[in-house]
Amino acid sequence: MPRLAIDRDFLREFAALEKPVQERVEEVFAKFDHATHTGLHLEKITHARDQRFRTIRIDRSHRGVVLAPESGDIYTLLKVLPHDDAYAWARRRTASVNSATGRIEIRDSEAIDTVRPHLERMAATQQRAESAPLFAGVSDADMRRLGIDPQTLDFARVLTEPVQLETAKAFLPPTQSQVLYGLAAGMTPEEVWEELGAAITEDEFDPEDLDAAVRRSPDRVVLVDGPRELLAVFARPFDLWRVYLHPMQREAVEARHSGPARVTGGPGTGKTVVALHRARALAERGEGPVLVTTFTSTLAESLAAGMKVLAGTPEVLETVAVENVDRLAHRVFREVHGQPRLLKSPDERKLWSTAAERTGADFGPAFLAEEWRQVILARQIDSADSYLAAKRTGRGRRLGPAQKARVWQTVCEFQRDLRERGLWTYEQVCAEAARILAERDDKPYRHVVVDEAQDLSADKWRLLRAAVPEAHDDIFIAGDTHQRIYANRVSLRELGVNVGGRSRRLRINYRTTAEILGWSLELLHGESVDDMDGGLETLAGCRSEVSGFPPQLNGFGNRRAELRALADTVREWLAAEVLPGEIGVAARSNRLAEEAADALVAAGVPARMLSGGRAEEEAVSVGTMHRMKGLEFRCLAVVGAEADQIPSAKAVTPESEDAVTHAHDLQRERCLLFVACTRARELLNVTWQGERSPFLPPTG
Numbered sequence: 018m019p020r021l022a023i024d025r026d027f028l029r030e031f032a033a034l035e036k037p038v039q040e041r042v043e044e045v046f047a048k049f050d051h052a053t054h055t056g057l058h059l060e061k062i063t064h065a066r067d068q069r070f071r072t073i074r075i076d077r078s079h080r081g082v083v084l085a086p087e088s089g090d091i092y093t094l095l096k097v098l099p100h101d102d103a104y105a106w107a108r109r110r111t112a113s114v115n116s117a118t119g120r121i122e123i124r125d126s127e128a129i130d131t132v133r134p135h136l137e138r139m140a141a142t143q144q145r146a147e148s149a150p151l152f153a154g155v156s157d158a159d160m161r162r163l164g165i166d167p168q169t170l171d172f173a174r175v176l177t178e179p180v181q182l183e184t185a186k187a188f189l190p191p192t193q194s195q196v197l198y199g200l201a202a203g204m205t206p207e208e209v210w211e212e213l214g215a216a217i218t219e220d221e222f223d224p225e226d227l228d229a230a231v232r233r234s235p236d237r238v239v240l241v242d243g244p245r246e247l248l249a250v251f252a253r254p255f256d257l258w259r260v261y262l263h264p265m266q267r268e269a270v271e272a273r274h275s276g277p278a279r280v281t282g283g284p285g286t287g288k289t290v291v292a293l294h295r296a297r298a299l300a301e302r303g304e305g306p307v308l309v310t311t312f313t314s315t316l317a318e319s320l321a322a323g324m325k326v327l328a329g330t331p332e333v334l335e336t337v338a339v340e341n342v343d344r345l346a347h348r349v350f351r352e353v354h355g356q357p358r359l360l361k362s363p364d365e366r367k368l369w370s371t372a373a374e375r376t377g378a379d380f381g382p383a384f385l386a387e388e389w390r391q392v393i394l395a396r397q398i399d400s401a402d403s404y405l406a407a408k409r410t411g412r413g414r415r416l417g418p419a420q421k422a423r424v425w426q427t428v429c430e431f432q433r434d435l436r437e438r439g440l441w442t443y444e445q446v447c448a449e450a451a452r453i454l455a456e457r458d459d460k461p462y463r464h465v466v467v468d469e470a471q472d473l474s475a476d477k478w479r480l481l482r483a484a485v486p487e488a489h490d491d492i493f494i495a496g497d498t499h500q501r502i503y504a505n506r507v508s509l510r511e512l513g514v515n516v517g518g519r520s521r522r523l524r525i526n527y528r529t530t531a532e533i534l535g536w537s538l539e540l541l542h543g544e545s546v547d548d549m550d551g552g553l554e555t556l557a558g559c560r561s562e563v564s565g566f567p568p569q570l571n572g573f574g575n576r577r578a579e580l581r582a583l584a585d586t587v588r589e590w591l592a593a594e595v596l597p598g599e600i601g602v603a604a605r606s607n608r609l610a611e612e613a614a615d616a617l618v619a620a621g622v623p624a625r626m627l628s629g630g631r632a633e634e635e636a637v638s639v640g641t642m643h644r645m646k647g648l649e650f651r652c653l654a655v656v657g658a659e660a661d662q663i664p665s666a667k668a669v670t671p672e673s674e675d676a677v678t679h680a681h682d683l684q685r686e687r688c689l690l691f692v693a694c695t696r697a698r699e700l701l702n703v704t705w706q707g708e709r710s711p712f713l714p715p716t717g
């Protein structure tokens with residue numbers, strides 16, 4: 018029985034086809050299985066470089082290009098183009114099997130052969146000027162081991178500059194092009210091999226067997242099982258993440274682990290995508306309910322929307338619950354104690370101040386609140402003695418025994434005040450919920466999948482730990498500590514979440530352009546960031562293979578001028594047919610975000626605050642940098658990137674008070690800017706009034 022496979026690149030182009038052509042494509046290929054049986058006409062192409070390419074009639078003016086194997090029964094739809102273009106496209110190309118991965122590759126052989134002599138001449142001239150070939154340091158044997166075949170090798174040998182590789186990406190076989198990229202970016206052959214790792218199979222494969230190669234290529238080709246699945250794929254042609262996963266991503270999705278596991282990686286590397294696929298895969302195993310959770314409610318909503326798109330069957334959707342950790346905590350708490358009365362932030366400051374007055378403690382409310390959260394609650398300290406003995410890792414200001422005793426007294430006063438008034442903080446609700454679940458033998462979930470894990474506090478981890486039994490594949494974590502934007506630093510191991518040896522790092526950014534990513538990475542240059550597991554995290558090798566425009570940086574004399582320019586920029590984007598919902602505006606403070614939203618509305622641009630609920634298609638989303646976490650926009654403007662907003666003085670402990678916390682706070686502010694800037698997919702615009710933030714790299 019013939020089967021149809023759809024090439025990833027085609028799906029992206031499908032979205033751009035005119036509606037009637039799209040409909041014809043659906044009709045033609047919906048009949049594909051029985052039509053091929055009864056002689057669906059696949060026409061051979063004269064003068065083709067590769068005889069395995071065929072065309073198929075779509076309508077009077079369009080033809081589809083299909084790769085038809087000599088043996089086997091999988092037909093891969095590669096292109097739909099106007100008649101002559103379809104033939105021209107197919108004649109130039111060849112299909113092959115990558116010798117390292119066994120996966121299918123398509124290349125524009127004619128372009129490679131045409132361009133190569135030009136580059137060769139250029140290289141000869143440059144060699145006279147004594148500049149080395151780009152891959153002078155990589156042996157032929159290493160190239161071959163990495164799957165570079167003779168045609169690509171000949172081509173690579175005449176390259177002298179990385180930019181030539183950029184141009185060649187359009188015609189080289191994609192995996193080989195990625196390998197060359199990695200090598201040109203300074204990765205060693207071993208590092209590139211490691212990156213290919215997940216794609217390398219132990220099996221012997223036949224370089225002529227395209228059918229098997231297609232089956233081995235889930236990152237590039239999706240096999241559809243009939244008209245229903247075909248229509249489902251065509252219905253969401255932009256959501257490539259639903260059907261094609263990078264081998265590293267797929268490995269993370271499918272792996273079986275004896276305990277907790279995690280996936281890390283820089284911004285936009287598909288951690289959320291992996292988390293969602295993983296949740297589906299776990300649900301399909303049928304071992305019990307799956308909880309997908311994260312820090313903010315905004316992100317939980319976007320995860321829920323993603324899950325709906327991905328789920329496939331109602332059973333999966335029913336098995337997977339999506340809610341942010343605070344909501345889970347409140348739900349569990351409510352079931353036992355009813356609705357908690359929550360302490361509001363301004364009241365908390367007052368309570369700390371009065372408690373400190375009563376005990377004569379010479380500490381500010383901010384310090385006391387942090388000491389309570391980061392040390393006492395985080396370590397579940399419940400007596401003066403254990404507080405005296407406790408390590409205060411991450412808290413810079415040293416406290417002598419007398420000072421500690423005073424802090425402890427103040428904390429007891431504060432907690433008594435809370436009890437007397439029947440008030441709870443979020444942390445206490447969470448801790449109580451964790452206690453309730455820890456005592457239950459019947460856990461509400463079998464698996465928990467956590468996204469944006471870097472920001473969860475110790476009490477939230479305890480709650481999640483208590484929500485699932487300790488078993489294989491109990492907890493799956495996705496996160497990037499370079500994107501930590503709250504003060505929670507935890508050691509997973511100490512919290513009973515041991516991921517030792519079960520961690521994978523993703524490196525390819527699918528969201529943003531190389532220009533925006535490269536510039537954003539500079540924001541964190543030289544920062545050393547922990548990995549929540551006793552080591553250091555790295556963003557080495559994080560890269561994007563899409564190029565575009567560099568970020569635009571502009572300073573203004575005052576806010577009015579800056580916001581006027583913002584409105585102009587957003588209008589330009591809209592005029593270029595970017596939809597309002599594809600545009601984001603980020604600011605450090607809520608106040609500035611509101612000002613920006615007002616300025617846009619006043620200029621006739623539909624805009625709404627992200628804090629007001631879910632993003633909408635017909636309005637530009639404006640929000641604080643904190644709200645931007647986990648989201649993405651085609652075009653993003655960061656406003657107020659000036660010295661007195663970023664870092665925000667309010668969020669940074671004075672160095673004189675506590676040097677370590679000061680350094681942590683500064684790093685968090687940097688990370689916040691990094692998170693905001695890496696939300697941009699195509700265009701990033703950063704503006705400020707007066708003096709620019711010291712964190713901004715020099716050029717745009």
Ligand SMILES: Nc1ncnc2c1ncn2[C@@H]1O[C@H](COP(=O)(O)OP(=O)(O)OP(=O)(O)O)[C@@H](O)[C@H]1O
Pocket residue numbers: 257258261262263266282283284285286287288289290291497500526527528646647648649695
């Ligand atoms: N295999 C893939 N194919 C196509 N697109 C992908 C793939 N994986 C991820 N993407 C796309 O890349 C973008 C970033 O993915 P995702 O949000 O999962 O990354 P992330 O690592 O969680 O990002 P961040 O940490 O910055 O929030 C999304 O638009 C997603 O659809």
